[in-house]
Amino acid sequence: MLQNGKSAIRGPFSTLQNLNRVMRPVLFTPIISRRGIIDVSRAARTPVDELMNLMNEVIEPAVRQELGLQSNKIPKDTFQRVEKAILNCKLRATVGEIAAASGLRISETEEALRALAYDSQANLQVSAEGDVVYSFSQDFQTTIRNKSFSLRLRPLVSKIQNGLSLLVRISFGSALFVSILVTFLAILAILSSSSGDSKDDKRNNNRRDIGGSTFINFSDVLFIGRNQRGGRKQEGDLSLPEAIFSFVFGDGDPNENFEEYRWQGLAHLIQRKRGVVTAEEMAPFLDPSPEIVVSMEERGFSTDDAFVLPALIKFEGEPFVDEEGHLLYRFPSLQTTVKAAEYLEKGYEGPFYEDYDGYLSRRPTAVYEKVWNLTSANSGQIFCAKLLGALNIFGVIWLGYLLSDPLVTASLLREGRGFIIALFPALIAYAGTYFAIPSIRNFQIKSRNRLIRDRNKARRQALQVLSRPRDRLSAKLASARKEGVQKEISKEDIVYSTDESSLEKEQSREKLDWDDRLETSKAANTRSSDWG
The missing domain is CATH 1.10.10.10 (Winged helix-like DNA-binding domain superfamily/Winged helix DNA-binding domain)
Structure with a gap:
């Protein structure tokens, strides 16, 4: 692979090499040193030679190292x-x-x-x-x-992505203020360019007064809803532009790390049970169907273990039947540990873990998904977002009514204000999507949360069955604890290591073994010669 990468790197240099063959006879000028000796190597070096040397000595090794990492x-x-x-x-x-x-x-x-x-x-x-x-x-x-240059660059790229994400959120929220401002300025411009008769002028003045009363100090409302005590932004606070973006587009998946916490919790449970568990113990971490959970509640144990298949694939588990006929699951990779006592006592802290009583636990026995919210903005920010959105829609409708008059459009084009007509489709699109997107999201969120609540309910019911086991399930759990074995690897158990001291130790051990075998062989040969 490295040779292929090397050939791929040298490929683009062929053009420079061909150019160098052409330039070398033209740019060749012998350089005579102080001792009168012609320095041919220096004389033959052209600018293309310098570029080729830079690529061969600096760029190519760096690229090869990056590709080989x-x-x-x-x-x-x-x-x-x-x-x-x-x-x-x-x-x-x-x-x-x-x-x-x-x-x-x-x-x-x-x-x-x-x-x-x-x-x-x-x-x-x-x-x-x-x-x-x-x-x-x-x-x-x-x-x-x-x-690796790319690995060193990852933190910077992550910061840039976070910065761009924040910029987009603030820009979209600020666009609402810009839309309102542009809309009502356009309305005032149209009203001010109406006919000059006194009746129309009076109506124009009245409307100008009404339009002027709608202006607000946008710099004062940008941070409505934020905690003003101490002037510092607390965790979970949003500025109004951010709250507007959150109201329209939401805040992302609240269960983004759910899979990670789910499998961490299940693996920790398996380790605490010494590598052997039952399907009933894994059910609160997986996705058993409601039918399976109902069967578990009626019979007191699981009759269909199909839901454990993802866990078996994830951690290379294997099913087996004990002497009493119970179906159990062994995970050999999770039975071997280095720091068994210290590592298992520490536990995992996650926002999804609950114990039998429903409290957060460092030793998870179940995992639950979070329901989606339309927005993380507070009630005051949501009210402002809706009020400003309604004001924007009102202004766009009013502006559309004015632009529907051919005389108004002709007047705007004659006065050089045709950009108002050009901006109107963008203002309509922004005003229409402002409430359309949250409405669609709200419908999707309700459907998604219904499925999440069903899955969480099934996990909670499975946990209740496990917390109050009947006779057969109690015997099954006891058998799993009996079959469980945990193997801790201590430093005394290590027979080979790649560090230098271990290699030297192994070499000396092999040398001693070789000397012993050699002495044994010589003694055997001596005895053979004596018998001969």
């Missing part, structure tokens, strides 16, 4: 979650621990860990049973970023 091949979200999980696991963990802390698939986690370990020169430790432990240095993040 394994971390750049990992999706951004996966890279960030694995990197965060490594820090949470205190730089030393198994693949299962990183998968549990990141909420990623085992295969996906292993691929990302190998890439990060390769780029940061992490230490791989292998136990006698073949379990691999990844050990990273304190500065592994710096080591990886020093090799």
Whole structure:
């Protein structure tokens, strides 16, 4: 792959090389040094030579290093979650621990860990049973970023994206004030250019007074609804332009990180249960159908475990039947850990976790989705957004009524104010979408929240079945606890490591073994010669 990348990099240089062949005879001028020796190498260097040298010595190696970095091949979200999980696991963990802390698939986690370990020169430790432990240095993040310009650029790109997002939100909200201002200024311009008879002038003056009374100090209302105490913006506060954007377009998915928290919580549960769980224990984290939950409530246990398939795929679980005929699920990758006691006691903190009594818990037993809201703006900001939107629609309708008169349009074109006619379609589009988009969103949100409440209800009912188990489910849970085994890898269990000291130790051990075998062989040969 690297050779292909190299050939791809050198390909565009062919034009420069051809140009260099043409320019070299023309620009060749011998340079005589102080000792009278002709410096042919310096004489033969043209500007194209300098450019080629720069590409070969600086640009090409940098591009080759960037293309060869394994971390750049990992999706951004996966890279960030694995990197965060490594820090949470205190730089030393198994693949299962990183998968549990990141909420990623085992295969996906292993691929990302190998890439990060390769780029940061992490230490791989292998136990006698073949379990691999990844050990990273304190500065592994710096080591990886020093090799990649794109990784160093990611924080800056993220800041720029956040800044642009904020700019768009403020710009759309401010556009409402601009639309109102332009609309009523256009109305005043049309009224001021009406016929000059006294009756029309009087009506024009009256309307001008009415129009003037509608002007407000826009700089004063930009921050309506924000907490003014201390002059500082508190968490969750929005300026009025931001609130207007939120009213029209919303605030994004409230369950954006739900999948991550869901799988983190389930993996943590499996680890606490020593790698063996039942379908009933996984149900509050998954999506059992209402029919399955109703069956669980009637029978006291699950009769259809199809809903656990995503968890089996995610963490490479395997079903098995115990001696009593109970169907259980084992997750070997989550049974191996480095810091079992300390890591499992810490738990995960997430906004979706609840315990049996419905309170937030550091040890999750269920996970719930959040319902969508039309907007995060407060009631005062919503009132202002609706009032200003209604005022804008009123002004656009009034302006459209005035522009429907051919004499008015002709007068505007004659006076050089034709831009008012050109702006009118944009004003209509803004005013129409201002209330149309929230109306459509409100319908979609109601439908989406109905499904979310159904899923949350099913998880809560499954949790209630688990919290008050009947005899058969109690026996099934007891069997799962009996089958569960947790294997903690200590430093004494490591038989091979990629660090230098371990290599030297292994080499010395192999040397001693070789010497022992050699001495044994010599002794055997001596005994054979004596018998001979």
